[in-house]
Amino acid sequence: MTDVTKSDLPAVSSAPRPLRIGAIPTGVWYAMPILALLVFGFLAPMVMVALYSFMPRGSFSPWGTPTLENYVDIVEQNFYISFGWSLWLALLSTALLLVVAYPLAVAIKRAAPKRAVILTVLIVAPLFVAENIRLQGWVLFLDKAGVLDGGLKAMFGVETGSLVTNVPAIVFGIVYVYLPFMLFPMILGLANVPPDVREAAADMGATRWRMFRDIELPLAAPGILIGGLLCFVISLGAFSEAKFLGKGVIVTVAQDIESAFTFGQNWPRGSALSVLVILLAGSAVFIAMRRMDLEKMLGRRG
């Protein structure tokens, strides 16, 4: 028997050879259903909205002569107010969600499995009820002669009056509705924090604040970042909270879009507003992703 050295073997690429059917790799074939869904369900509507945004007012087809009049109108009219409110509500709500959801996520993460399941179910359960119904429930609870006002009056003779029709009520609504969207990515992020590391840090005399700042926060950052981005983007399009709990105290850009597409019958302007919101949300995601190295945070790269 002779020794066979590596150099005697024919050169073989270390990478596995991709399987192919014809000229197309098998993976691409497998991806076809989701690609088709993305093209027809996501990309095509986006393209239609973008095309409509360049159509003149009164167009109900995206194939007319393009114009910038919708964007000019948006700049010339006071749409900055609704954009400003939507942006502010999204930022404020996301910040509040971070503060509210973090302790809850830590509690669920550290709870015994049985208790964690109960907590999770309690948080998920409201998602099975339509958002509008839940918000209407809060209106009936917080409004004048509602459950709270009526209950306090009946029991203690104290009246709260209406606690809706104001901006804090809208913010409350957004935080309430979107809590699960922040909480669950955060829990996944906290799963990246090994208990041993915290224990080691504690043994070495680290304070709770230092453990949070130097250990938990960096390791849980991917989940926190994803939760934050998700909440920011969906809060930017918040509609029902301002409608039901705000009762017209402010107008969000989502309400402007709805008005343009329905009573305004101005599909091109509604589309132009939608494009601007998409760009705003896309920019936020882009900036956040540029500033934070997700791959590194996920531990895939040193």
Place this chain on the structure above:
Amino acid sequence: MKMSQFRGYNANRREVMRGLTAGFAAALAGGSPSFAGTGASYADELWAKTKESLSSGGFRMDLNLHSWEGYTEEPVLAPFQQDTGATVNPQMLISDPAAVNNLRGGGTATWDIINLNNAWQRKMLYPEGLILPLDTAKFKPLYDMNVAGFEWPYHWALDETGEKLLGMIQRYGPSGMAVNADAMDPATLETGGYMEMIEGAAGQYGILDYENWVIMHTCMACGFSPFRKHTEAEMETYKEMIFKVFNNAKKVSDDQAALARDMITGEIVGTFPGSVYTVSAPRYEGETQIQCVVPEDGIEETKTADNPKGQAGIIWIEVTSLVANPEPTPLAEAFLIYCHTPEAAYRVAAKAPGTLNPVVQMGDPTVLEKFGSDELEAIQWGDGGAWLEKDVTRCIDFDINPDYDAMHDLYTEAKRSRA
């Protein structure tokens, strides 16, 4: 049968349906089915014969209905479905303009029946080929059921030539303002007009935010009709007024039930605008202090020697038409007939969710006697219909606003400026 199942219908099937419809028309014209009655009796007989003609089948058995809430609910649809074996797919409207543009955008291939406020049929839908005329010989006798002012020939149900019948009329209602009579004397609004709410009750009223109606009533508050071209000076007046309307409002909502509740709890004194259809539900629940009020002193351009006070409110009437669906079904025409039977007319009026409305067929005693006193009280019918008639005579007919685009821009600016 689901909608997808009739998409594949071919020309042969269409021929069959045409044959069915033609056969029915010929039977009527040929005199073999004669009609003994008039008004409600005619409606019942016509419906019985229609059911008989449908029994042979051979046509699409689903009916796709795009309408306001009166026609989309089980109390109205269930008997029709039971009698014909049809499957009715209703979709409620969110606004007249949106529905018109749905049809323009290809909705004729989906819908069989469209129910909108008047004016759209005559001025847009029929000229654009989106709806079909009805068989006048068959439907004209049904107009004998109607209350005074809605008899044949009714302007908004006919085309510009007055020869083609474009739809059947049913629900209607005057629109002005709504008020809680315990918080604000309705007589104040009646004599003082819209400014008693906009300025007199500043910070205490809600805007019922059906956007086109807010615009129309703001024009009336300005003192001119919304339904004609406006001068630059009038547009400036409108701009000033719409900003005032929003700045002085306590709340803005398109939920008429929520605003009615706010009126009952005293959170607001009234709404601008307000109509019989927005107050009828709380009135039916016994909250009869909630009222629709139409100011008595109208805008100058409506004042005539016969009507020196003019008109300050706006009356809407729904017209139900056959959509020019490329794959029609005789069920569409049958549904229009069915809605004129006394029981169905009553249900259309009184069994919609969250609102009760008068129907013009209440001019026929057989229909009127189906209403209970609480239902008549809810729709502000009054003694022998006098209360409703008084408010109706104070209204101009709903129409299309040629300056709607510019006014809607100002409306949205005013709404945003509240913040």
